[in-house]
Structures are given as structure tokens and as C-alpha cells.
Amino acid sequence: MSSTDALARLAAVIESRKPANGGDPEKSYVARLLHKGPDAFLKKIGEEATETVMAAKDCDQGGDGQKLVNEVADLWFHCMIALAHYGKTPADVVDELSRREGLSGLEEKALRKAVAREAESKS
Ligand SMILES: N=c1c2ncn([C@@H]3O[C@H](COP(=O)(O)OP(=O)(O)OP(=O)(O)O)[C@@H](O)[C@H]3O)c2ncn1[C@@H]1O[C@H](COP(=O)(O)O)[C@@H](O)[C@H]1O
Secondary structure, three states, X not given: OOHHHHHHHHHHHHHHOOHHHOOOOOOOHHHHHHHXXXXXXXXXXXXXXXXXXXXXXXXXXXXXXXXXXXXXXXHHHHHHHHHHXXXXXXXXXXXXXXXXXXXXXXXXXXXXXXXXXXXXXXX
């Protein structure tokens, strides 16, 4: 079974935890966060992003990378709650990454700057 299947299965569980789908904040962590609303899960995303940075620094100090994997899992999980709340799916993110496939970040940035310069020269 592929990793994207696991993301799709988790997305389906998160969907089932929405208040409109009967998610119970007393019995489910996801339902509790969704019930509390965006401020609650967006705060968790901020925390998990910071913990991801700290775990990466731990790798620089000789760590084996497992903390980094754990923190990225927490980060992805909380981002998936945000995606679900705003009506998006992991498949949408994978599609966006696929769309970018083969387009160098440096080329894309240069293209963006050229478009901005062009617009500025016309204004
Ligand atoms: N993948 C996860 C997952 N990853 C992390 N977490 C929870 O996310 C929280 C992470 O927060 P922290 O590490 O900051 O720990 P904490 O101090 O307890 O956090 P807070 O008190 O600040 O909320 C912990 O409570 C973890 O248990 C997760 N909780 C649930 N899932 C998945 O979501 C499914 C549905 O979960 P429920 O909605 O709880 O049934 C589960 O079956 C899992 O597949």
C-alpha cells in the first residue's frame, strides 16, 4: 500500500471528525481541535513547525533523525486538519507538487520577478 493511501485514509478519518459529521470532542483529538476552530489548530501548526526546526538542529548535533521524522509527522497531521477545515485534501497538495515537478525553484523565482518588473514598468 502506498504512502499516499495512508494520507487519503487519514484525510477520510479527519473528515469524519468534523462537527457536521458527528465528531465528538469528548472522544476524539481531531474533533476537539475542529470544534475549537482555526485558532486552535493553526496554533498547533506553529508549534509543530518550531519543533520541526529544533528536531532538525538535533540532527546537526548527531541525532539519528527519528525526532525529525516524528515532528514532521505531527506537522503534516495538523496541516491535514487545516486542509480539511478549508475543504482541501492531501491529493490537492500532491497535485500542486506534481504541477511544479521539473520547474526549478530558481527559474520559477526569476520568472516571477520578470513578470513583476514587466507589470511595474507598465504602471
Ligand atoms: N496522526 C495522528 C496524530 N499525530 C499526533 N496526534 C496528537 O497530536 C497531539 C500533538 O500535540 P503535542 O505533541 O503538542 O502533545 P500535547 O502536549 O498532548 O498537545 P496539546 O495538549 O497542546 O494539544 C497529541 O495529542 C498527539 O496524540 C495525533 N492524533 C491523531 N492522529 C490520527 O488521527 C486519527 C484520529 O484521531 P482521534 O480524532 O483522536 O480519534 C488517529 O487514528 C490517528 O490516525
